[in-house]
Amino acid sequence: MQFQWPRIWIDNFNGFNYHLAWQARRRLVIKRVEDAGFGWWIVIVAGVGFLANSYDIFAVNTVVPMLNTVYYAGQMPPWHKFALNCSTLVGAMFGQITLGIMADKLGRKKVYGFELLLVIMASVGFAATSTGVNNSMSIIGWLSFWRFCMGCGIGADYPLSSVITSEFAPTRYRGRMVAAVFFWQSVGQLLATLFAYAATKSFQAHISSSQADCSIFSTDIPGMDCAGRVDQIWRLVAGLGAAPAAIAMAFRFTIPESAYWVLDVKNDSNQAYQSRLYWPASESDDLECASDTSSISGDFHPEIVAVSSQVPSVQDDTIKAAPVMSMTAARGLTASGTASAKARVKQPSVFEDPNPREQSFRDFWAFFMFEGNWTDLFATSFNWMLLDFTFFLLGVNSSTIVPSMFSKAPSADIIPSGNTTLFTVTTPSTQDTYLYLLDGEWQAMVATSIGAVVGGAIAIKVMNKTHRGASKLKLFGDCMTIYLKNNLSRKDIQTIGFLILAVLFPIVGALYVCLGNTSAAPSIVVFYVLCQLFYNLGPNTTTFIIPAEAFPTRYRCTCHGISAACGKLGSVLGQLVITELRASSKIGYLLISFVGVMLVGATISQYLTPETCDIWGNSRPLEDLSLGKRHRQALRDAERKEEREKAH
Numbered sequence: 001m002q003f004q005w006p007r008i009w010i011d012n013f014n015g016f017n018y019h020l021a022w023q024a025r026r027r028l029v030i031k032r033v034e035d036a037g038f039g040w041w042i043v044i045v046a047g048v049g050f051l052a053n054s055y056d057i058f059a060v061n062t063v064v065p066m067l068n069t070v071y072y073a074g075q076m077p078p079w080h081k082f083a084l085n086c087s088t089l090v091g092a093m094f095g096q097i098t099l100g101i102m103a104d105k106l107g108r109k110k111v112y113g114f115e116l117l118l119v120i121m122a123s124v125g126f127a128a129t130s131t132g133v134n135n136s137m138s139i140i141g142w143l144s145f146w147r148f149c150m151g152c153g154i155g156a157d158y159p160l161s162s163v164i165t166s167e168f169a170p171t172r173y174r175g176r177m178v179a180a181v182f183f184w185q186s187v188g189q190l191l192a193t194l195f196a197y198a199a200t201k202s203f204q205a206h207i208s209s210s211q212a213d214c215s216i217f218s219t220d221i222p223g224m225d226c227a228g229r230v231d232q233i234w235r236l237v238a239g240l241g242a243a244p245a246a247i248a249m250a251f252r253f254t255i256p257e258s259a260y261w262v263l264d265v266k267n268d269s270n271q272a273y274q275s276r277l278y279w280p281a282s283e284s285d286d287l288e289c290a291s292d293t294s295s296i297s298g299d300f301h302p303e304i305v306a307v308s309s310q311v312p313s314v315q316d317d318t319i320k321a322a323p324v325m326s327m328t329a330a331r332g333l334t335a336s337g338t339a340s341a342k343a344r345v346k347q348p349s350v351f352e353d354p355n356p357r358e359q360s361f362r363d364f365w366a367f368f369m370f371e372g373n374w375t376d377l378f379a380t381s382f383n384w385m386l387l388d389f390t391f392f393l394l395g396v397n398s399s400t401i402v403p404s405m406f407s408k409a410p411s412a413d414i415i416p417s418g419n420t421t422l423f424t425v426t427t428p429s430t431q432d433t434y435l436y437l438l439d440g441e442w443q444a445m446v447a448t449s450i451g452a453v454v455g456g457a458i459a460i461k462v463m464n465k466t467h468r469g470a471s472k473l474k475l476f477g478d479c480m481t482i483y484l485k486n487n488l489s490r491k492d493i494q495t496i497g498f499l500i501l502a503v504l505f506p507i508v509g510a511l512y513v514c515l516g517n518t519s520a521a522p523s524i525v526v527f528y529v530l531c532q533l534f535y536n537l538g539p540n541t542t543t544f545i546i547p548a549e550a551f552p553t554r555y556r557c558t559c560h561g562i563s564a565a566c567g568k569l570g571s572v573l574g575q576l577v578i579t580e581l582r583a584s585s586k587i588g589y590l591l592i593s594f595v596g597v598m599l600v601g602a603t604i605s606q607y608l609t610p611e612t613c614d615i616w617g618n619s620r621p622l623e624d625l626s627l628g629k630r631h632r633q634a635l636r637d638a639e640r641k642e643e644r645e646k647a648h
Contacts, residue, residue, distance in 0.1 A: 054188025091151020099156030100561020393574030451532030497538015509591030
């Protein structure tokens with residue numbers, strides 16, 4: 001007997017009301033989605049995979065010091081670390097664009113889950129990398145190769161997880177659900193440092209026994225034993241990233257196809273009608289919705305009312321033979337009965353939308369260039385690039401930047417130049433290896449992970465649906481009061497987040513220059529934690545959410561992938577900058593310069609970023625957002641007119 005996974009997502013019911021026109025089936029499916037509650041299951045399935053991706057990205061902060069200790073005796077060339085970081089980011093760019101296009105062409109379900117299979121294989125390959133006999137292989141070359149493969153899988157998960165969550169979510173919970181998925185990135189970042197810290201503590205007896213050389217070049221027994229234990233630690237930390245990915249992958253393969261994609265791209269309301277069973281509802285609700293003759297606004301159907309008049313009535317000869325089955329009767333059909341019913345009814349093409357806008361390069365060009373929607377894609381892409389230029393510059397280089405905030409010198413890959421040194425180089429050879437590793441891990445945990453987790457948690461609350469009648473946003477005033485109000489749209493939160501970061505980074509940079517490696521250096525940590533908090537309570541979360549809402553279903557994954565890939569391009573540029581600045585040790589001045597990046601981001605957010613909420617801060621339906629900026633503007637004009645009429 002062949003084993004089958006339990007179908008936890010949908011019912012095995014294959015019955016069908018053949019007398020329903022495609023408009024009624026579409027209306028029924030969309031109503032099911034809108035009537036659902038907060039989708040905890042989809043958030044967990046998408047979020048655990050996103051946790052694995054974040055873990056693998058940020059684990060490099062704990063792995064690099066160990067590689068530096070074992071294979072480089074504390075003298076890892078800066079460009080080797082650059083290769084490790086950028087191979088992941090370049091792979092992510094490739095995965096985001098390629099899998100984003102595939103998800104729009106083939107469907108979300110057909111590609112969802114396979115990206116985690118690639119992450120699992122790359123994690124295991126990375127952890128098993130060897131130098132070969134007598135250094136016959138380049139370890140940095142193989143590590144970079146596996147990080148590139150890992151990046152391809154990680155990148156693919158960005159458009160897939162965000163868009164699938166967006167399309168499975170009711171409008172009123174969409175912002176919170178996508179924010180909840182992104183929150184797992186902060187959790188993964190925390191777990192990467194937490195696991196490394198626990199592993200280092202567990203090997204304390206072996207690592208701290210060697211006060212001298214702890215590398216493969218060591219000639220004494222304690223040094224060789226120390227190098228072997230540290231080598232085990234980084235392989236354990238790197239390999240653990242495969243565990244949550246394997247758990248999430250098993251469930252992702254069972255997920256049903258997105259109803260929006262089936263309706264708007266595949267143009268098959270039959271299949272969408274079946275997948276509606278993922279969202280529970282009573283039979284009376286189905287019949288009431290099916291009998292509703294009110295117009296519906298589709299993804300590509302502004303003319304839907306005119307089209308519906310062309311659909312034949314139930315008495316048409318084409319469908320007269322179709323049995324009018326109730327839901328209960330359909331569930332009672334035997335397999336042969338269902339098959340015979342389908343055989344008797346030949347579904348004519350008019351049963352589906354006769355005028356869908358199909359995917360093509362010509363349609364893509366027309367929608368974005370001729371209809372003026374290119375500004376939406378430019379804004380989501382450029383804002384993400386500006387954000388990731390700073391976020392990943394700091395995020396994957398915390399072992400370089402953070403130690404000076406704790407009155408500690410940075411790791412050995414920072415080499416002072418000339419007589420104007422800001423740092424004192426500390427290597428595993430000049431201090432206890434155990435303390436060298438442990439200090440870096442708990443410092444990264446405090447400085448980056450705590451603020452990110454708190455900010456991400458607050459962002460979930462802020463993305464809640466809001467209430468009409470709330471006072472409109474004022475850009476200046478009590479920042480925390482503004483942030484905790486419920487009348488903020490995603491665009492408002494992103495703009496304010498950039499502005500707050502524009503204030504914080506000059507403070508952090510100035511303190512870093514003046515107080516780094518002094519007894520007062522820990523004061524920098526307070527402001528640095530605030531930066532991490534407002535990253536996630538601001539543009540780091542909203543740049544992930546907005547592209548998953550603002551574009552048509554037929555290009556939603558593609559546009560999210562393009563936006564995310566531009567973000568990773570900014571990350572690569574950030575790695576180039578930090579690599580060059582290591583020689584001059586002017587990181588504090590770099591942090592001060594971030595004010596310009598943040599102000600540009602705030603300006604683009606305010607004037608070009610698509611607004612996915614109405615004037616009261618409520619999320620708009622995906623079907624309205626899919627029609628483009630002109631339709632959004634018409635809706636906002638109507639809402640303002642309504643407000644003025646109410647005021648009078």
